[in-house]
Amino acid sequence: MSVKTIATQRASMNIPTGRLAVWWVLVSEIVIFGGVLVSYIMHRLGHPEWGEQAAYTNMWLGAFNTLVLLSSSLSAVLAHQAAEQGNGAKAARLLYLTILGGLTFLIVKSFEWTHEIREGFTLQAGGFWSYYYTAAGLHAFHVIAGMCVIAWVANSARKNQELHRVENVGIYWHFVDIVWIFLFPLLYIAK
Amino acid sequence: MAEIAHAPEHHPPHGHAEANWFIKYLWSTDHKVIALQYMFTGMFMAMIAGFMAYVFRMQIAYPGMNVPFFGRVSPGAYNALITNHGSIMVFWVAMPVLLAGFGNFLIPLMCGCDDMVFPRINRLSYQIFLLSALILIASWFVPGGGFGGAWTAYPPLSAVGKYNLTPMGSSMWVTAVALEFVAFLLGGINFIVTAMNARAPGMRAFDTPLAVWMIVVASLLFMASVGPLIAGAVMLLFDQNLGTGFYNPARGGDPILWQHLFWFFGHPEVYVVLLPAMGIVAEVITVFARKKMFGYKTVIYTVVATGVLSFFVWAHHQFVAGIDPRMANVFTVTTVIISIPIAEMCFLYIATLYGGSIRFTTPMLWALAFIAEFLIGGVTGIYLGASGADIFFHDTYFVVAHFHYTFYPIAIIGTLAGITFWFPKIFGRMMNETLGKIHFWGTIIPFNFIFIPMFFLGLEGEHRRIYDYTNFPDLANPWAVSMRITSTVALVVMLLFQFVFLFNFIYSWIRGPKAEKNPWRSNTLEWTADSPPPHGNWREMPTVYRGPYEYATPGRDTDYWPQDERA
Numbered sequence: 001m002s003v004k005t006i007a008t009q010r011a012s013m014n015i016p017t018g019r020l021a022v023w024w025v026l027v028s029e030i031v032i033f034g035g036v037l038v039s040y041i042m043h044r045l046g047h048p049e050w051g052e053q054a055a056y057t058n059m060w061l062g063a064f065n066t067l068v069l070l071s072s073s074l075s076a077v078l079a080h081q082a083a084e085q086g087n088g089a090k091a092a093r094l095l096y097l098t099i100l101g102g103l104t105f106l107i108v109k110s111f112e113w114t115h116e117i118r119e120g121f122t123l124q125a126g127g128f129w130s131y132y133y134t135a136a137g138l139h140a141f142h143v144i145a146g147m148c149v150i151a152w153v154a155n156s157a158r159k160n161q162e163l164h165r166v167e168n169v170g171i172y173w174h175f176v177d178i179v180w181i182f183l184f185p186l187l188y189i190a191k
Numbered sequence: 192m193a194e195i196a197h198a199p200e201h202h203p204p205h206g207h208a209e210a211n212w213f214i215k216y217l218w219s220t221d222h223k224v225i226a227l228q229y230m231f232t233g234m235f236m237a238m239i240a241g242f243m244a245y246v247f248r249m250q251i252a253y254p255g256m257n258v259p260f261f262g263r264v265s266p267g268a269y270n271a272l273i274t275n276h277g278s279i280m281v282f283w284v285a286m287p288v289l290l291a292g293f294g295n296f297l298i299p300l301m302c303g304c305d306d307m308v309f310p311r312i313n314r315l316s317y318q319i320f321l322l323s324a325l326i327l328i329a330s331w332f333v334p335g336g337g338f339g340g341a342w343t344a345y346p347p348l349s350a351v352g353k354y355n356l357t358p359m360g361s362s363m364w365v366t367a368v369a370l371e372f373v374a375f376l377l378g379g380i381n382f383i384v385t386a387m388n389a390r391a392p393g394m395r396a397f398d399t400p401l402a403v404w405m406i407v408v409a410s411l412l413f414m415a416s417v418g419p420l421i422a423g424a425v426m427l428l429f430d431q432n433l434g435t436g437f438y439n440p441a442r443g444g445d446p447i448l449w450q451h452l453f454w455f456f457g458h459p460e461v462y463v464v465l466l467p468a469m470g471i472v473a474e475v476i477t478v479f480a481r482k483k484m485f486g487y488k489t490v491i492y493t494v495v496a497t498g499v500l501s502f503f504v505w506a507h508h509q510f511v512a513g514i515d516p517r518m519a520n521v522f523t524v525t526t527v528i529i530s531i532p533i534a535e536m537c538f539l540y541i542a543t544l545y546g547g548s549i550r551f552t553t554p555m556l557w558a559l560a561f562i563a564e565f566l567i568g569g570v571t572g573i574y575l576g577a578s579g580a581d582i583f584f585h586d587t588y589f590v591v592a593h594f595h596y597t598f599y600p601i602a603i604i605g606t607l608a609g610i611t612f613w614f615p616k617i618f619g620r621m622m623n624e625t626l627g628k629i630h631f632w633g634t635i636i637p638f639n640f641i642f643i644p645m646f647f648l649g650l651e652g653e654h655r656r657i658y659d660y661t662n663f664p665d666l667a668n669p670w671a672v673s674m675r676i677t678s679t680v681a682l683v684v685m686l687l688f689q690f691v692f693l694f695n696f697i698y699s700w701i702r703g704p705k706a707e708k709n710p711w712r713s714n715t716l717e718w719t720a721d722s723p724p725p726h727g728n729w730r731e732m733p734t735v736y737r738g739p740y741e742y743a744t745p746g747r748d749t750d751y752w753p754q755d756e757r758a
Contacts (some may be wrong), residue, residue: 005306005310005391006309007305007385008308008389010304010308010388011388012388012394015388017389021308024380024414028414029418031416033418036422037526039419039422039423123434130429130437134425170291
């Protein structure tokens with residue numbers, strides 16, 4: 001399966017095919033998250049009492065997670081730089097660091113959720129909590145998917161293969177970050 | 192970049208010759224095989240959906256009768272039949288055949304490349320699609336039967352098991368639809384990137400055939416509109432199974448939210464399936480009118496304008512759903528505006544025909560019928576787009592007739608134009624013209640007899656969601672009954688004529704006269720490959736020197752000028 005089609009290697013638009021595809025993936029993802037967030041915002045505006053529920057979320061843990069996720073994007077950028085210089089081993093190490101950031105994010109998140117569910121704020125506890133778990137859960141699903149893909153890319157980068165993919169997973173990872181930057185104020189800060 | 196663009200393009204020796212049947216046809220990454228997988232799955236689903244239409248139309252015309260090959264239709268079965276007929280025809284017939292089938296077959300061949308840019312993602316796309324079809328079929332056999340809440344799945348009917356009485360069927364329906372969306376997102380990314388980035392050397396964006404343009408714009412529309420509904424489907428699944436209340440007003444939700452998410456996708460979806468059919472028709476009419484496409488660039492700009500506008504019309508489906516009348520005004524205006532680019536496209540097609548030397552081959556008949564029948568659908572849409580008139584027409588058979596006058600030309604007439612036109616390329620054999628024409632007239636005439644009575648029934652106030660009209664004295668008068676019987680009989684006649692097509696298809700595939708490379712004397716690149724094209728499509732990849740519609744150029748011996756012919 002290593003034989004590449006001629007189509008894959010062409011670049012009529014002078015953009016590498018993989019990068020072009022990642023951008024289109026992001027376009028389709030933006031509207032998925034857009035649908036959830038716009039629905040949430042419209043309902044939140046119609047239900048001021050949801051603010052009291054939002055007050056139970058832990059803003060400081062959320063802020064910590066924001067910091068962790070943004071930092072993990074830094075290592076993804078450095079990995080891209082290393083890949084540009086042809087240093088696959090270094091790129092792989094930096095990508096593993098990014099995965100570590102994602103893992104930290106998920107661990108903190110699971111502590112938060114365990115605490116909230118014990119307090120009785122489950123998925124069924126009301127409109128705010130339904131959106132809270134759905135939106136953050138959809139995001140967490142993307143974090144997990146991103147970590148899997150990054151692990152796969154890092155594995156080939158370690159052997160100096162397919163180094164252009166380092167940039168592509170980086171673009172995806174930044175997108176996952178940006179979604180969180182929207183989620184954090186909407187779900188944690190707005191009271 | 193430079194070394195990519197100028198690398199000599201030679202095929203590595205393929206090891207596919209000795210591949211076994213399973214690898215060759217079910218695990219293939221070849222775009223042509225995947226196209227056929229999509230087409231055959233779509234045609235199989237179309238047969239199921241056609242049978243469903245026959246069953247519920249018999250119940251409507253002859254309430255309570257023992258329908259041959261089915262039996263008595265219970266109210267629950269009736270609901271499941273109409274729901275699944277609609278869902279299948281939109282999501283498992285029009286989408287896979289027009290967008291995925293023709294998209295997969297035509298984009299690499301028309302752009303002059305050997306395959307899609309991501310062949311394995313392409314294969315995955317079909318596999319997810321097949322899974323979604325299997326889940327839908329399985330949903331008819333679970334306790335309670337298939338989902339019966341209409342193909343639009345409005346909550347609370349779709350969200351609450353004790354209302355729709357099909358708790359398992361409805362969850363499986365939502366899952367199947369969501370998976371189908373994922374399959375087409377993967378396919379769409381492939382289409383867009385292939386057409387953008389893998390065109391033959393010399394082929395500029397404005398040298399690409401309209402079919403490619405339209406499939407790409409359709410994929411873009413799909414990509415930009417389906418996201419909110421994927422999110423909405425997840426929320427509906429949660430409402431059904433996990434006890435959330437996204438669509439439940441008693442718990443802070445809103446059932447209208449689903450309608451917005453559904454139609455924000457649902458209206459662009461009309462253009463997602465319309466545009467590939469328009470593209471197919473453009474290829475057919477230029478070839479058989481032996482004329483240059485009138486206003487090639489105008490068509491493209493019009494398509495883009497349609498695409499942009501299609502995102503601002505969705506609430507015209509919700510005029511009676513309790514939306515603000517001021518908002519209804521806005522959506523009336525946008526809806527009437529979107530008919531302008533569509534009308535413009537039809538005029539451009541008619542102008543292409545004007546003065547051409549027209550050949551009435553079977554594909555050409557289908558293409559001309561597409562324009563004529565779709566115009567009826569488009570014109571009646573203006574009545575429904577005006578909020579005042581829509582309050583009167585809403586939920587009557589007028590809507591059903593209008594909808595079928597747009598969708599039938601797309602999903603059936605457009606598809607048949609494409610299949611009869613590219614059959615020689617796909618299978619390497621010619622179809623029988625006489626049988627093709629018998630099938631054409633046997634389909635088109637009954638089609639009009641099915642749906643024209645529905646316009647009149649709708650004007651008389653016939654509601655569209657009634658299982659047995661004998662319970663409604665106003666609707667059970669002899670005139671209405673005769674109208675219902677007319678359309679049901681016409682439907683049966685039309686369905687029977689499809690066996691002519693089926694016979695022609697299978698017979699020509701096995702016994703038809705061998706097709707040469709370019710039987711229609713066409714310009715586009717797919718006709719320069721062998722019929723059928725081998726794996727990899729060309730031994731030497733083509734180079735492009737001109738646009739796709741250089742027919743009847745003065746001063747040339749032949750009336751066509753292939754895109755890859757050196758000047």
